[in-house]
C-alpha cells in the first residue's frame with residue numbers, strides 16, 4: 001500500500017476506509033508522505049470493543065513490518081484518539097498525531113471518555129506532536145452520517 005501522498009490524501013485514505021465500513025472512525029499511518037496502512041473501527045464486525053480504528057491500524061502496520069516500534073510514523077485519524085488508543089499510540093512510539101474532530105465535538109454525537117489525547121501524552125515520557133482539526137468538515141460529516 002506504499003505510495004506518495006499529500007497530508008490531505010493520507011487523511012482522505014482514513015476517511016475512505018471509514019466510509020467503506022460505515023463508521024465515523026478511520027485511521028492511517030504514514031512515514032512522511034508515504035502511506036503505509038489504513039483501517040476503520042471494527043468493533044461491530046469483530047465483536048471486539050477494543051477494535052478502534054487506531055488500534056486496528058497500529059496492529060496492521062506492526063504486523064506488516066514485523067516490529068513493535070513505529071517511531072517516525074504519523075497517525076492520521078478522523079477523530080481524536082480516546083485514552084485507550086492514545087495509550088497504544090504512546091506504546092508504539094508514533095511521533096505525530098493528526099486528527100479531525102476533537103473529543104468535545106465527538107461528545108455531541110456519542111459518549112466519550114473526557115480525557116484529551118494531549119493530556120495523556122503530557123503524562124508520559126513521549127514527545128508527540130499534535131495537529132488537531134485537520135479536515136474537520138469532512139471528518140465531522142462522517143460523525144453526522146454514521147453515529
Ligand SMILES: [Zn+2]
Nearest residue numbers: 052082084085
Ligand atoms: Zn479509541
